[in-house]
Amino acid sequence: MNLNRLHTVVFWTFLVFFLTTVASVLFFTFGYRFSFERGIFIYTGSVTIKSNPRSVNISLDGEPVPADIIHSINQSIHVTGIAPGEHFIRVEADGYLPWEKKVIIQSGISTEFWNIILPRTSYEQTSVADGDFIKAFNSSTRKYFALVGEKEGETTITVIERATGTATPVMSNRDYRFDREDGRNIEWSKDETLLLVPLRSRDGGGQSVFMIDRAAGTATNLQDISSVPDPENPRWHPDNDGTFFVLSHGSLLLIRPDTKDTAQRATTIAKNVSAYDLAGRFAAILDGVSGTISLIPFADLTTTNQEVLTKPLPGADHFTKPFLTMYDDRRIAVYDKGGEGFLWNDNGKLEPSIVSLGSSIEGAQFSDDGKKLLFFTANEVSVLFARDWDVQPTREDGEILQIARFSSPISEVQWVKNYEHILFSLGGELKLAELDNRDRRNIETILPPSGKVLRQVITLPAEDELYMIYGTGDTGPADFSFIGFPEPIGFFGQ
Numbered sequence: 001m002n003l004n005r006l007h008t009v010v011f012w013t014f015l016v017f018f019l020t021t022v023a024s025v026l027f028f029t030f031g032y033r034f035s036f037e038r039g040i041f042i043y044t045g046s047v048t049i050k051s052n053p054r055s056v057n058i059s060l061d062g063e064p065v066p067a068d069i070i071h072s073i074n075q076s077i078h079v080t081g082i083a084p085g086e087h088f089i090r091v092e093a094d095g096y097l098p099w100e101k102k103v104i105i106q107s108g109i110s111t112e113f114w115n116i117i118l119p120r121t122s123y124e125q126t127s128v129a130d131g132d133f134i135k136a137f138n139s140s141t142r143k144y145f146a147l148v149g150e151k152e153g154e155t156t157i158t159v160i161e162r163a164t165g166t167a168t169p170v171m172s173n174r175d176y177r178f179d180r181e182d183g184r185n186i187e188w189s190k191d192e193t194l195l196l197v198p199l200r201s202r203d204g205g206g207q208s209v210f211m212i213d214r215a216a217g218t219a220t221n222l223q224d225i226s227s228v229p230d231p232e233n234p235r236w237h238p239d240n241d242g243t244f245f246v247l248s249h250g251s252l253l254l255i256r257p258d259t260k261d262t263a264q265r266a267t268t269i270a271k272n273v274s275a276y277d278l279a280g281r282f283a284a285i286l287d288g289v290s291g292t293i294s295l296i297p298f299a300d301l302t303t304t305n306q307e308v309l310t311k312p313l314p315g316a317d318h319f320t321k322p323f324l325t326m327y328d329d330r331r332i333a334v335y336d337k338g339g340e341g342f343l344w345n346d347n348g349k350l351e352p353s354i355v356s357l358g359s360s361i362e363g364a365q366f367s368d369d370g371k372k373l374l375f376f377t378a379n380e381v382s383v384l385f386a387r388d389w390d391v392q393p394t395r396e397d398g399e400i401l402q403i404a405r406f407s408s409p410i411s412e413v414q415w416v417k418n419y420e421h422i423l424f425s426l427g428g429e430l431k432l433a434e435l436d437n438r439d440r441r442n443i444e445t446i447l448p449p450s451g452k453v454l455r456q457v458i459t460l461p462a463e464d465e466l467y468m469i470y471g472t473g474d475t476g477p478a479d480f481s482f483i484g485f486p487e488p489i490g491f492f493g494q
Contacts (some may be wrong), residue, residue: 045084045105050076051091051116052418053487059090075489078110096120102439112392115420119432119444123483125468128165131158133469133478135178135456137186138162142460145467146170146186146195148178150475157186157197159214160480170195170212171219177202183323183363184233189240196234196244206230209246211257220257222246226265228253235278238298245269245276250288252276254301269301270294274319275334277326284326286334291316293344295329310354315340327366331386333373335361343373345386347397355384355398367419374422376413380405381422383435393438403433404443412454417461417486425454430468446485464488 049058058065058079065079072078082105092098096118103111132151138144142162149156155178157171176199187196195212197219207230209222222231231246231253243256252270259265270276274288283296291312296305309332316322319336326332330348335341341357341364357364357375364375371387381403389395403422404410412425422433428449434442447454447468455469455478466485471478 044081045107046078046080046082046110047089047103047105048076048078048110048112048114049091049116050114051099051118052489053093053096053118054489056091056093056118059092061088062090076114091116091118093118097444099442101442113436114391115418115434115436117416117418117421117432117434117486119446119485123447123485125447125481125483127479127481128162128467129158129160129167129480131167131478131480132156132476133158133455133471133480134475135180135186136458136467136469136480137188138458138460138467139188139192140190141192142463144188144192145458145480146188146197147480148180148186148197150177153202155199157195157212157219168214170214170217171197171210173199173210173219175202176200176208176210182232187234187236187244189236189242191240194236194242196236198232198234207232209234222255222257225257226255226262228255228266231255233276235276238278238281245278245283247273247276250274252283252285267301270296270306275322275324277324277332279326280328282326282329284324284329284332286313286316286322286324288316288319288322291319293324293332293334309352310344313340313342313354314356323364325364325366327370327386331366331370331373333357333364333366333375335364335375337362341375343384343386345398347387349397353398355400357382357384363413365415367415369419372419374413374415376410376424378409379407381410381413381424381433383422393436401435401437403435403441412457414457414459416459417464423457423459423466425457428452428454430454430457447483 070077070079084105084107087103087105089103090098090100099116099118132149133147134150135148137146145160147158153174155173159168159170179200184198193215197210200207209231210219212219228248231248233247235245237243242258243254246253246255250272251268252273254267254269256265270285272287272289273285275286277284281298285294292308293310294306294308318339320338322336324334330346332344340359341361343355346352360377361375362377366373373384373386375382383401385395385399388397408427410424410426414423416423420435424431429445430447432444432446452470453473455471458467464484465482467482469478469480
């Protein structure tokens with residue numbers, strides 16, 4: 001073989017090797033991998049994971065994922081080059097419970113898990129205050145808590161400053177008690193100086209509302225300044241002008257405590273009202289006679305200015321104690337513990353619909369964006385999608401997910417910060433359930449049984465804190481404490 005021919009062979013060999021290498025690199029870059037079993041290139045898929053905490057280890061089919069195929073995008077982890085088909089993925093971190101699922105990888109598609117929470121294996125509880133507390137209510141800015149105490153026939157209200165733990169008694173009363181089974185709240189004013197406290201007479205004489213002025217150190221019984229009989233369910237007017245709403249024997253009233261004329265302190269806004277709520281610039285009411293839902297604008301609070309939204313709700317005439325939860329003037333939930341629950345939903349695309357939530361509903365809460373409605377019975381937790389959900393796994397408007405069902409009673413059901421998880425108490429445990437039911441739904445224990453009764457759970461999403469009242473029973477001495485949950489994550493991660 002002469003030299004020229006040798007050069008030619010070397011050149012073409014090098015060229016073929018170069019082109020083959022370049023093609024392989026390009027194929028690899030665009031997501032193709034060579035399958036030795038099939039003898040061809042296949043188009044791979046990927047997995048995108050956004051977790052709390054951020055720093056985690058990932059394994060695929062029992063093997064750790066090498067760091068060189070993990071990419072960070074938008075504070076999430078992107079694992080590429082995964083062959084199409086079924087795989088088992090596990091996310092874990094030291095000191096945390098693992099998360100795992102079977103996933104179906106498709107060619108050219110990223111399977112996304114945007115809201116993974118790994119609970120700690122154990123949490124250190126920080127005590128805030130001790131007392132005979134039965135219920136707590138945080139203020140609008142979350143700087144304060146109002147704690148209701150009950151001991152030896154005496155009802156107390158104590159305000160605790162969250163940052164310092166300073167406790168200040170603001171009310172003590174032996175004639176009235178707080179009915180924690182009633183489902184009504186203590187209402188803080190926006191400036192956090194006034195509180196509205198619904199109480200029930202101990203001798204069966206009816207209900208009343210006390211207005212506590214923290215600055216003045218006074219607690220005024222509404223019945224001492226007005227002739228309103230059995231006022232209940234107080235709510236501050238959104239304009240923060242010192243006026244508030246109450247229900248009284250089927251009438252929705254606007255109370256003006258500072259008006260000198262006693263006869264003008266209570267103005268009737270609507271009659272035949274069995275439940276109401278406030279949101280935006282509207283009050284929504286449930287008519288206890290017709291069973292319809294109506295809107296009243298704050299700009300014109302008169303009985304003649306009601307917009308009827310619905311036809312009579314089925315079974316509304318048999319409601320014994322209905323509740324109404326309003327997200328805005330297009331999403332309103334109504335439920336009764338002894339009857340059926342409904343969502344009135346105007347999605348702006350079709351005619352407004354009334355969706356049944358089932359019967360014996362204990363409570364309902366909208367997500368922060370109003371796209372989901374969490375509702376629950378004594379044994380079952382469900383979520384209804386009030387708007388289309390375009391994030392994986394996608395959901396359609398009107399779709400209902402059953403999150404969990406148990407033979408034992410559950411309580412303290414509420415959203416977690418990302419509105420993709422739900423907290424609830426079961427058998428003395430505080431549990432966390434995810435909405436994502438691909439493969440299986442992860443349900444983990446946040447706090448194990450302590451031998452005490454978990455009386456209440458309060459989430460403060462903006463502070464990544466979770467507060468609890470633990471007692472030796474339903475009443476008596478209790479501890480008001482908190483844990484850090486979920487893990488705080490800044491803009492650049494943890």
